[in-house]
Amino acid sequence: MPDDASPRVSTLEDVALVAGVSRASVSRVxxxxxxxxxxxxxxxxxxxxxTGYVPNRAARSLVTRRSDTVLVVVSGSDTSRAGPWGPxxxxxxxxxxxxxxxxxxxxxPRDVHPVLMLAVTDDERSRVLSYVREGSADGVxxxxxxxxxxxxxxxxxxxxxxxxxxRPDHPLPLSYVDVNNRAGGALAADRLVERGCRSxxxxxxxxxxxxxxxxxxxFREAMARHGVAYVPSAAGTFSVESGVAAMSTLLxxxxxxxxxxxxxxxxxxxxxxAQERGLTVPDDVxxxxxxxxxAALMCRPTLTTVRQPIEEMAAEMARLLLERLDVPxxxxxxxxxxxxxxERGSA
Amino acid sequence: MPDDASPRVSTLEDVALVAGVSRASVSRVxxxxxxxxxxxxxxxxxxxxxTGYVPNRAARSLVTRRSDTVLVVVSGSDTSRAGPWGPxxxxxxxxxxxxxxxxxxxxxPRDVHPVLMLAVTDDERSRVLSYVREGSADGVxxxxxxxxxxxxxxxxxxxxxxxxxxRPDHPLPLSYVDVNNRAGGALAADRLVERGCRSxxxxxxxxxxxxxxxxxxxFREAMARHGVAYVPSAAGTFSVESGVAAMSTLLxxxxxxxxxxxxxxxxxxxxxxAQERGLTVPDDVxxxxxxxxxAALMCRPTLTTVRQPIEEMAAEMARLLLERLDVPxxxxxxxxxxxxxxERGSA
DNA sequence: CCCGCACCAGAGAGCGCTCTCTGTGTGCTC
DNA sequence: GAGCACACAGAGAGCGCTCTCTGGTGCGGG
Numbered sequence: 001m002p003d004d005a006s007p008r009v010s011t012l013e014d015v016a017l018v019a020g021v022s023r024a025s026v027s028r029v030x031x032x033x034x035x036x037x038x039x040x041x042x043x044x045x046x047x048x049x050x051t052g053y054v055p056n057r058a059a060r061s062l063v064t065r066r067s068d069t070v071l072v073v074v075s076g077s078d079t080s081r082a083g084p085w086g087p088x089x090x091x092x093x094x095x096x097x098x099x100x101x102x103x104x105x106x107x108x109p110r111d112v113h114p115v116l117m118l119a120v121t122d123d124e125r126s127r128v129l130s131y132v133r134e135g136s137a138d139g140v141x142x143x144x145x146x147x148x149x150x151x152x153x154x155x156x157x158x159x160x161x162x163x164x165x166x167r168p169d170h171p172l173p174l175s176y177v178d179v180n181n182r183a184g185g186a187l188a189a190d191r192l193v194e195r196g197c198r199s200x201x202x203x204x205x206x207x208x209x210x211x212x213x214x215x216x217x218x219f220r221e222a223m224a225r226h227g228v229a230y231v232p233s234a235a236g237t238f239s240v241e242s243g244v245a246a247m248s249t250l251l252x253x254x255x256x257x258x259x260x261x262x263x264x265x266x267x268x269x270x271x272x273x274a275q276e277r278g279l280t281v282p283d284d285v286x287x288x289x290x291x292x293x294x295a296a297l298m299c300r301p302t303l304t305t306v307r308q309p310i311e312e313m314a315a316e317m318a319r320l321l322l323e324r325l326d327v328p329x330x331x332x333x334x335x336x337x338x339x340x341x342x343e344r345g346s347a
Numbered sequence: 348m349p350d351d352a353s354p355r356v357s358t359l360e361d362v363a364l365v366a367g368v369s370r371a372s373v374s375r376v377x378x379x380x381x382x383x384x385x386x387x388x389x390x391x392x393x394x395x396x397x398t399g400y401v402p403n404r405a406a407r408s409l410v411t412r413r414s415d416t417v418l419v420v421v422s423g424s425d426t427s428r429a430g431p432w433g434p435x436x437x438x439x440x441x442x443x444x445x446x447x448x449x450x451x452x453x454x455x456p457r458d459v460h461p462v463l464m465l466a467v468t469d470d471e472r473s474r475v476l477s478y479v480r481e482g483s484a485d486g487v488x489x490x491x492x493x494x495x496x497x498x499x500x501x502x503x504x505x506x507x508x509x510x511x512x513x514r515p516d517h518p519l520p521l522s523y524v525d526v527n528n529r530a531g532g533a534l535a536a537d538r539l540v541e542r543g544c545r546s547x548x549x550x551x552x553x554x555x556x557x558x559x560x561x562x563x564x565x566f567r568e569a570m571a572r573h574g575v576a577y578v579p580s581a582a583g584t585f586s587v588e589s590g591v592a593a594m595s596t597l598l599x600x601x602x603x604x605x606x607x608x609x610x611x612x613x614x615x616x617x618x619x620x621a622q623e624r625g626l627t628v629p630d631d632v633x634x635x636x637x638x639x640x641x642a643a644l645m646c647r648p649t650l651t652t653v654r655q656p657i658e659e660m661a662a663e664m665a666r667l668l669l670e671r672l673d674v675p676x677x678x679x680x681x682x683x684x685x686x687x688x689x690e691r692g693s694a
Numbered sequence: 695c696c697c698g699c700a701c702c703a704g705a706g707a708g709c710g711c712t713c714t715c716t717g718t719g720t721g722c723t724c
Numbered sequence: 725g726a727g728c729a730c731a732c733a734g735a736g737a738g739c740g741c742t743c744t745c746t747g748g749t750g751c752g753g754g
Contacts, residue, residue, distance in 0.1 A: 009480065011740055022704045027742060035702060054480040058408035059740035063709050067405065069462065091448040092641060097438035104465055113483075115416065115462040118451055131460075133356065133401040135710095240645055268645050275647065294439060298587055298615050298645050300622065358710055369734045374712060382732060406710035410739050482740095 010051040019047035030055055061135065068112050070321060071137040072103060073128055075119040076145030090118070090145055093265075094294050095310065099143055099165060102314025110322055114141070125151050132160050139321045141165070147208035163321045165314065167334070169210050175324065175332040177317045179308040181211050184339035185218025187306050188260040188288040191347055193226045195286050197258025201232045203246040203270055205262040215262045215290060232256070236266045240295075243269020244276075251277060257285050258347070264289040268299045271346060286347035301345025308339050357398040366394035377402055408482065415459050417668060418484040419450060420475055422466040423492030437465070437492055441641050442657065446490055446512060449661025457669055461488070472498050479507050486668045488512070494555035510668045512661065514681070516557050522671065522679040524664045526655040528558050531686035532565025534653050535607040535635040538694055540573045542633050544605025548579045550593040550617055552609040562609045562637060579603070583613045587642075590616020591623075598624060604632050605694070611636040615646045618693060633694035648692025655686050
C-alpha cells in the first residue's frame with residue numbers, strides 16, 4: 001500500500017476529534033440519521049471534507065451484518081452457450097453482458113455491488129454458499145445456463161436469499177424472472193403462418209432446459225391451433241454452428257419453408273445454412289429467432305425475432321432480491337415478461 | 348435473514364469452545380499457519396466440521412486491511428462500443444464477457460473476487476475511488492472504452508493499485524496489458540497484399556482511442572513498405588452498422604478490392620455492405636477483421652481476422668494487479684501480446 | 695418556583711477476527 | 725541434575741464502526 005501521502009487513512013475517531021464531537025455523532029451524520037442539531041451536522045460535514053474521511057466498509061459490515069453486496073453467479077457448463085473460446089465461455093455470450101447491465105441499473109441506485117462468480121464445478125458451487133455464509137454477500141442472483149443445476153436447491157436448502165433468471169427446472173420455493181416462453185413460441189408460429197409458410201420446422205435448444213422446452217411447446221400448440229399437427233424439430237445448443245447443423249437436417253429431411261430457431265445465434269446459423277443451399281431468405285424459407293440480440297443485426301436479411309427484454313428482466317430480478325433482503329419473510333414470487341415480435345427481414 | 352435453523356452463525360469462539368482450545372489456535376489452523384501440534388489441528392478441524400464454521404470476512408478484513416476483492420471497472424460512454432440496447436450497452440459486447448472470463452481465471456485460484464462497476468459519469472468515477480479507499484477492494488482493473496477517460500489519472504494520483512486493459516491515451520505510471528496493435532495492422536496489410544489486392548482501404552475505429560490509431564498506423568506503415576503510399580480510410584465506431592456505412596463510402600469513393608476493418612463487428616458490416624452492392628467476398632473485395640470474436644463465425648464467408656488473445660491478456664492483467672498487491676513498491680510494467688492472423692474465408 | 699419531560703450528545707460495549715506478547719512445558723547441553 | 729533454549733498454546737488488545745443506554749440541558753406546566 002502506498003503510504004506516501006497518508007500514513008493512515010482517517011477514521012471516525014479522527015473526524016470526531018476535528019469536529020469536536022463524539023464518534024457517535026459523526027456516525028449519525030454519516031448515516032443521515034434524524035435528530036442531530038444543525039450546527040453539529042455542519043461541523044461534522046466540514047471535518048469530513050477536511051480529513052477526506054471515507055467510512056470503512058468492513059467495520060460497518062461487521063456490526064450491521066450487511067455487506068451491501070450481492071453475488072451474481074453464472075452457473076453453467078462451459079460449453080452450453082458459446083463457442084470454443086476457452087474457459088469462461090459462458091460469459092462470451094452477449095446475453096450475459098446484457099443481464100449484467102440490467103442488474104446494475106437496479107443495484108446502483110441502492111449502492112449495492114455485484115460480485116461475479118462462476119459455478120460450474122462442485123467446488124465452486126460450495127464456494128458460493130460459503131461466500132454468503134461468511135457474510136460477504138447478502139444474497140444471490142443466479143443465472144443458470146445449465147440443466148439440472150443443483151445450486152438453486154442448495155441455496156434454498158441453506159435458506160439463503162436467491163433470485164433466478166429463468167424458471168428452475170423443478171419447482172422450488174424461490175423467486176425468479178422469466179419471459180413467457182410459450183407465448184414467444186406462439187408469436188413465432190403466428191408469424192410464420194401469417195407469411196404463408198406451409199411446412200414449418202423448429203430448431204430447439206437443449207430440451208432439458210425449461211425455457212427451450214417451453215418455446216417448443218408454445219410453438220407446437222400454436223401450430224396445432226393453425227391446423228398443423230406435426231412440426232419437425234432438430235435440437236441445437238444455442239450456438240451458431242449448432243444452428244447451421246440443425247437447419248441443414250431440417251432442410252434435407254423436411255424441405256421446410258419456415259423455421260423458428262429458439263435463439264438468435266441459431267437463427268443466424270439457420271439463415272447461413274439456407275443460403276449455403278442456394279435458398280433465399282425469407283422467400284424460399286423464412287426464419288424467426290428468439291432474443292433480439294446483437295446477432296440479429298449481423299446477418300442479412302436482418303433477423304425477425306421474438307424479443308425478450310433481458311435488461312428489464314435482470315433489473316426486476318435484482319429488485320426482487322433487494323426487496324427480499326428488506327423484508328425477509330416474503331413469499332417467493334415470479335415475474336413473467338411478455339415477449340414481442342420484432343419484424344425485420346428474415347420472416 | 349432466515350434465522351430458522353441457525354439462531355446465530357458460529358464464530359471462532361464457538362469453534363474454540365468445542366475444540367477445547369483458544370481462539371488463537373483456531374485462527375492459526377484456519378489460516379494454515381505452521382507450528383501447530385497435530386492433535387490440535389485435528390481437534391480444530393473436527394470442531395469446524397461439527398459447527399459448520401465459516402470465517403467472517405468483514406471481521407478478518409477489518410484487521411488484515413485486505414478485502415481479497417478487486418474492482419473491475421468498465422469505463423466508457425454508453426454508446427461507444429455496442430448498439431442501441433439501452434444503458435449498460437458496453438457490457439453487451441462479447442468483448443467484455445471474454446475479458447471477465449480471463450480475469451476470473453487468474454483471480455479464482457487466489458480466491459480474490461471481482462466486483463463489477465460501471466463508470467461513465469463523474470459521480471460514478473468518484474465512487475470507484477471511494478470504494479477502494481473504504482477498503483472494499485484492494486485494487487482496480489480498468490477496462491476503458493473511452494477516449495480521454497480521466498479515471499486512470501485519478502487512480503494513479505490517488506496512489507491506488509490499478510492495471511489497465513489497453514495503453515492509456517497519455518503516458519501514466521501504471522501497468523497495462525495490450526496487444527501489439529501496430530503489428531496487428533501490419534498482419535492485415537500483409538495478408539491483403541499477399542492476396543493480390545491492388546486498392547486497399549481501412550475502416551478505422553474512433554481515432555482518439557490509442558488502439559484504433561495504432562492499428563491504422565501499423566496498417567499504413569506496412570502498406571508503405573509494400574510500396575503503397577496512400578490508403579483511404581473511413582472511421583467507424585466499432586459497431587456493425589458503422590462498419591456498413593464506412594465500407595459503403597470506401598466502396599463508392601475508392602472502389603477498393605481489399606479492406607481492413609479495425610474490429611470484427613465492423614468487418615461483418617463491411618462484408619454486408621459489399622454483398623449489398625453485389626460484390627463477392629473475397630473475390631471482388633477481401634476483408635480482414637480484428638479481434639477474432641464470436642462475430643467472426645456469424646457471417647459468410649467467415650472472417651479472416653487478426654486474433655488478439657483477450658482471455659490471456661485479461662488473465663495477465665489480473666496477475667499484474669495481484670503481483671502489485673503482493674509487492675507494493677513495484678515499477679509499473681506493460682505486457683504486450685503478439686497478435687496472430689486467423690485465416691478463414693473473407694481474405 | 696420546582697418538577698417532569700422531551701430532546702439530543704456522549705460514553706462504552708462489542709461485532710469476529712488477527713497478531714503480538716507472554717507463559718509454560720519439553721528436550722537438549724554441559 | 726541444573727540451566728537454557730526452543731516450540732507452541734493462550735491471553736488480550738484492538739481493527740473501525742454502530743447502537744443502546746445514560747446523562748445533561750432547556751423548556752413548559754403545575
